[in-house]
Amino acid sequence: MEYYEKNPNNVRGQAEHHVRMMNRKNLEITGVKEVDSFDNEEFLLQTSMGYLVIRGENLQMKNLDVDQGVVSIKGKVFEMTYLDEHHAEKAKGFFSKLFK
Numbered sequence: 001m002e003y004y005e006k007n008p009n010n011v012r013g014q015a016e017h018h019v020r021m022m023n024r025k026n027l028e029i030t031g032v033k034e035v036d037s038f039d040n041e042e043f044l045l046q047t048s049m050g051y052l053v054i055r056g057e058n059l060q061m062k063n064l065d066v067d068q069g070v071v072s073i074k075g076k077v078f079e080m081t082y083l084d085e086h087h088a089e090k091a092k093g094f095f096s097k098l099f100k
Helices: 085-098
Strands: 019-022 026-029 032-038 042-047 050-065 070-083
Touching: 026 050, 032 050, 032 070, 042 070
Parallel strands: none
Antiparallel strands: 019 026, 026 070, 032 042, 042 050, 050 070
């Protein structure tokens, strides 16, 4: 059983995580702990539910509220993928090498 299935109402006492997409052009994501990397084609976000990769075209960070854990992204969204813990380490290692 995955960690998010054990306690669906309050995952490990952390902030709730919501993803709201409007017309495939605007995203509002809550429960964001950290923005690990981003460019105009891909964002890697650490959320309270695990790592989230957003891929698209002309992606731009519209708003970042670190205190509230809210990120707003605009651009054309092609894909949103959650990574499990094993894939998250690979992704984080890859991006840290890429953006040094």
